[in-house]
Amino acid sequence: MNRIRIREIVRKEFIQLFRDRKNRPILFVMPFIQLLIFGYVVSTDVRDVKVGLLDQSRTRESRLVRDAFEGSPIFRITHRADDPRELEELLLRRKVDIAIKIGPDFSERIRKGETAAVQVLADGSMSNLAGVRIAYTLQVLEKLNQDFIRELVPQRIDYGRIDARVRTWYNPNLESRDFFVPGMVAVLIMIISLLFTSMAIIKEKEVGTMEQLIVTPMRPFELIFGKTIPYILISIAQMVAVTLFAVFWFDIPMRGSAGLLLLGVCLFLISNLGIGLFVSTISATQQQAMLTTFFFIVPFFMLSGFVFPIENMPLVVQGLTYLNPLRYMLVIIRGIFLKGVGMTVLWPQYLALVILGVLVFAGAVGRFRKRLD
Amino acid sequence: MLINPRNIQAVARKEFYHIVRDYRSLYMAFALPLLLILLFGYALSLDVDNVKVVIVDQDRTELSRDFAGRLDASAYFDLVTHLPDERAAVAWLDAGKATIALVIPPRWTENIRSNREAPLQVLVDASDPNIGAISRGYITSFVEQFNSRLLADFLSRQGLENLRPAVEGRVRVWFNEELESRNFIVPGIIAVIIMIVGAMLTSLVVAREYENGTMETIRSLPISAVEFLTGKAIPYFLIAMTDVLMALLMGQLLFGVVMKGSFWMMILASSLYLSVALGLGLFISIATKSQLVANQIALLVSYLPALLLSNFVFPVENMPRMLQLVTWIVPATYYIDILNGLFLRNVGMSYLWPSYLVLLCMFLVSAAVAVVKMRKEGL
Numbered sequence: 001m002n003r004i005r006i007r008e009i010v011r012k013e014f015i016q017l018f019r020d021r022k023n024r025p026i027l028f029v030m031p032f033i034q035l036l037i038f039g040y041v042v043s044t045d046v047r048d049v050k051v052g053l054l055d056q057s058r059t060r061e062s063r064l065v066r067d068a069f070e071g072s073p074i075f076r077i078t079h080r081a082d083d084p085r086e087l088e089e090l091l092l093r094r095k096v097d098i099a100i101k102i103g104p105d106f107s108e109r110i111r112k113g114e115t116a117a118v119q120v121l122a123d124g125s126m127s128n129l130a131g132v133r134i135a136y137t138l139q140v141l142e143k144l145n146q147d148f149i150r151e152l153v154p155q156r157i158d159y160g161r162i163d164a165r166v167r168t169w170y171n172p173n174l175e176s177r178d179f180f181v182p183g184m185v186a187v188l189i190m191i192i193s194l195l196f197t198s199m200a201i202i203k204e205k206e207v208g209t210m211e212q213l214i215v216t217p218m219r220p221f222e223l224i225f226g227k228t229i230p231y232i233l234i235s236i237a238q239m240v241a242v243t244l245f246a247v248f249w250f251d252i253p254m255r256g257s258a259g260l261l262l263l264g265v266c267l268f269l270i271s272n273l274g275i276g277l278f279v280s281t282i283s284a285t286q287q288q289a290m291l292t293t294f295f296f297i298v299p300f301f302m303l304s305g306f307v308f309p310i311e312n313m314p315l316v317v318q319g320l321t322y323l324n325p326l327r328y329m330l331v332i333i334r335g336i337f338l339k340g341v342g343m344t345v346l347w348p349q350y351l352a353l354v355i356l357g358v359l360v361f362a363g364a365v366g367r368f369r370k371r372l373d
Numbered sequence: 374m375l376i377n378p379r380n381i382q383a384v385a386r387k388e389f390y391h392i393v394r395d396y397r398s399l400y401m402a403f404a405l406p407l408l409l410i411l412l413f414g415y416a417l418s419l420d421v422d423n424v425k426v427v428i429v430d431q432d433r434t435e436l437s438r439d440f441a442g443r444l445d446a447s448a449y450f451d452l453v454t455h456l457p458d459e460r461a462a463v464a465w466l467d468a469g470k471a472t473i474a475l476v477i478p479p480r481w482t483e484n485i486r487s488n489r490e491a492p493l494q495v496l497v498d499a500s501d502p503n504i505g506a507i508s509r510g511y512i513t514s515f516v517e518q519f520n521s522r523l524l525a526d527f528l529s530r531q532g533l534e535n536l537r538p539a540v541e542g543r544v545r546v547w548f549n550e551e552l553e554s555r556n557f558i559v560p561g562i563i564a565v566i567i568m569i570v571g572a573m574l575t576s577l578v579v580a581r582e583y584e585n586g587t588m589e590t591i592r593s594l595p596i597s598a599v600e601f602l603t604g605k606a607i608p609y610f611l612i613a614m615t616d617v618l619m620a621l622l623m624g625q626l627l628f629g630v631v632m633k634g635s636f637w638m639m640i641l642a643s644s645l646y647l648s649v650a651l652g653l654g655l656f657i658s659i660a661t662k663s664q665l666v667a668n669q670i671a672l673l674v675s676y677l678p679a680l681l682l683s684n685f686v687f688p689v690e691n692m693p694r695m696l697q698l699v700t701w702i703v704p705a706t707y708y709i710d711i712l713n714g715l716f717l718r719n720v721g722m723s724y725l726w727p728s729y730l731v732l733l734c735m736f737l738v739s740a741a742v743a744v745v746k747m748r749k750e751g752l
Contacts, residue, residue, distance in 0.1 A: 022661075022663050022665070022666045023665075025666070025669075026665070026666065026669045030669060030673060033673060034673070034677070037677065037681060037682075038681070040692060040693055040696055041681050041682060041687055041692055041696060046506060047691060048690060048691075065540070091547060091548075092718055092720055092724060093724065094710075094713075094718075110539045110540070113537065114537060115537045115538055115539065115540070115541050116539065116540055116541070117540075117541055117542075117543050118540050118541065118542050118543065119543050119545070120542050120543065120544040120545070121544075121545050121546075121547055122544060122545070122546045122547065123547060123548055124546035124547060124548050124549035124550065124552050124717075125548045125549050125556075125557050125713055125717045125718070126554075126557055126688065127419070127420060127549055127552040127553055127554045127556065127557065128419040128420060128421070128503060128507065128554055129688060130546060130549070130552055131420070131421075131507060131510070131552055132506055132507055132510045134544055134546070135510035135511065135513070135514045136510065137542060137544070138514055138517075138542050138544070139513060139514060139517060141540055141541075141542040142514075142517045142521070144539075144540055145521075145538050145539055145540055146524070148538075148539035148540065149524075149538070149539060152539065153533060158488050159488055159523060159524050159526075159527035159528075160484055160485030160486060160487065160488045160489055160490065160491060160523065160527070161485070161490060161491070161520045161523055161524070162485070162490075162491050162492075162493050162516050162519060162520055162523070163490045163491065163492050163493065164493050164495050164512065164513055164516040165492055165493065165494055165495060166495040166497060166509055166512065166513060167494075167495065167496055167497070168497045168499035168505055168509060169466060169496055169497065169498055169499060169500075170498060170499055170500040171499040171500050171502060171505065172499070174499050174502040174505055174506050174509075175502065176502045176503075176691075178500075178502075179500060179501055179502050199665060283397075286584075286664050286665060287395070287397075287398075287577050287581060287664055288395060288397045290577075290664065290665065290668050291397045291398065291400065291401045292397055294401065294405075294573075295397075295400060295401065295404075295405060298405065298408070298409070299408065299412070302409075302412050302413075302416075302417060303412070303416070307417075307419075307686065308416075308417035308418065308419065309418075309419075309421075309501060309503075309504060312417070312418040312419075312420065312421075313416045313417070313418075314415065314416060317412075317415070317416040331469070334500060338500045339467055339500065341467050345467055345468055
């Protein structure tokens with residue numbers, strides 16, 4: 001292998017890449033816009049639950065129910081209804097997330113020592129949010145219950161109760177951002193490295209300069225290295241820029257080692273470049289290459305645990321995720337950012353990336369060489 | 374200006390050949406939507422069940438064992454193992470093998486029996502905030518329930534066993550009784566598919582003519598901008614509508630996601646939304662004249678907003694105010710609102726007409742902008 005020949009093709013690639021002004025926004029602006037969107041948008045927290053209330057009792061007891069919800073930081077009574085129809089209408093028009101109905105005999109029953117029902121209607125359309133909202137609603141009612149009992153029973157009730165001291169680790173404020181932004185760094189690296197590697201080779205084919213490259217004394221391996229090295233460098237530069245942006249703009253804590261992250265990205269790039277090369281061997285035009293790349297990106301994205309947890313998937317699909325390099329990269333990048341864990345925990349992920357990378361890259365190079373010969 | 378149907382037909386036929394000849398476009402048009410529906414219906418879920426719990430029991434009494442036993446019996450939790458100390462529990466959380474670690478401290482039962490508060494340490498892995506929040510909700514309501522039991526014990530010891538709880542929440546879940554995330558994700562994915570086929574695929578079609586140099590030829594033909602763009606759009610319209618029908622059918626047959634509302638209202642909404650997507654895709658294509666750039670811009674302004682800024686999986690109400698305003702101009706927001714109405718809430722036009730109206734306006738604007746831009750390019 002000749003170092004000078006590789007260097008020259010790397011230089012040519014850089015010149016071509018930056019000379020084309022249309023590439024600049026894709027390389028420099030797009031990643032940041034995507035990161036911004038993800039940083040601000042993606043959140044499945046339950047914070048501000050809109051409550052519609054129908055109080056047919058209008059007594060001190062029913063006001064206690066209202067106060068209990070208004071006193072909670074999560075709930076906000078946004079609408080009051082005068083009859084059941086109106087309450088249901090609020091749910092149908094998506095004005096409220098939860099509708100609460102207090103019947104006319106509410107306080108009467110409590111005063112008699114009976115159990116009074118509070119009807120809770122929950123909009124279940126977004127089931128994950130609805131589940132949490134219902135759990136919070138029941139908690140408010142449970143606490144209210146204990147207040148009522150204290151009031152009804154003359155003697156002091158100080159029973160031994162469990163005080164659950166919940167600490168949420170790794171992400172104490174349950175910030176979705178801390179979870180998604182590091183993941184997005186990995187996704188961006190994947191998109192750019194996959195797309196540009198295949199495009200770089202396809203352009204030579206489309207314009208017809210591939211023939212010229214073949215007749216030069218350049219070896220296939222030199223061509224492959226020359227064509228991929230620029231994108232390795234760009235991806236690493238991008239990782240650094242995007243990571244800095246995540247840390248300084250979004251205040252995402254980085255608890256682990258930056259060196260380990262860099263190592264992870266380099267290993268991750270091997271598989272991506274391999275896939276990029278492979279796409280370039282099966283496509284003839286830019287359009288084909290783009291569509292094929294997209295065809296890889298979508299399942300990689302969906303089956304990586306980026307948004308949808310892998311544990312929830314059926315076993316067969318869980319098996320498939322082991323073929324997805326992004327899966328391992330996400331565990332690494334989140335482990336380093338959020339948990340601050342090191343090689344002792346993450347080594348299986350690194351090992352998997354090495355094995356997958358070597359296999360994919362070797363396969364793609366084999367195919368690529370055959371096409372050149 | 375007269376519109377000649379034969380011109381439209383000719384362009385549509387040419388575009389149709391392009392798609393059929395390149396199996397990759399067909400992939401993108403049919404296989405990718407199929408894959409997405411299968412993935413979303415079958416494999417991807419935001420629901421959390423069987424939260425993995427590890428327990429460190431330093432109390433080792435009948436009560437603490439009863440607590441652990443009830444936890445394991447609950448449908449929400451899966452008690453993985455008992456561990457000797459907190460360090461071991463943290464290691465399990467670090468490795469991601471458990472989501473919740475419970476530490477029952479020594480003298481726990483003693484505290485409870487002598488009517489004092491007994492702390493229970495709960496560590497929740499919140500690195501995935503969705504799972505973290507749901508797990509936290511589950512565990513706190515589990516502890517609350519256990520407390521009610523302790524209160525009942527206490528009251529019976531005090532001779533007050535016939536005291537009943539004063540209030541009881543009777544929860545009924547509407548629109549999605551089983552609380553399955555599939556029921557809102559499968560309709561939502563139709564919105565994403567339409568954007569992929571309608572905007573991402575069409576964003577390539579005019580740019581391709583420019584890059585191949587065939588635009589010059591088209592300019593010299595006696596064809597107007599409206600005819601040209603309509604012809605380009607028709608094949609993709611048909612493909613996307615086929616995808617919609619496919620998604621409806623698969624959702625119903627494979628995943629039991631049944632549309633409660635009217636079929637024709639669904640078709641009307643889909644056609645409107647799809648037309649917006651086509652207008653958008655064609656406009657991007659004309660404006661950029663480069664397939665790579667068009668593809669990336671289409672990704673940014675059509676696919677990602679449909680996925681992220683549309684109330685599909687991520688609630689708009691959690692977004693910062695500025696971004697909430699942005700969601701108002703995302704077509705998918707209105708389409709998903711309609712789908713929610715038709716699939717889950719089973720409401721009719723009297724509830725949904727504002728969303729239809731917005732989609733109609735968006736269609737008129739996007740089509741007009743695309744045609745004007747095309748005319749400026751000399752067609």
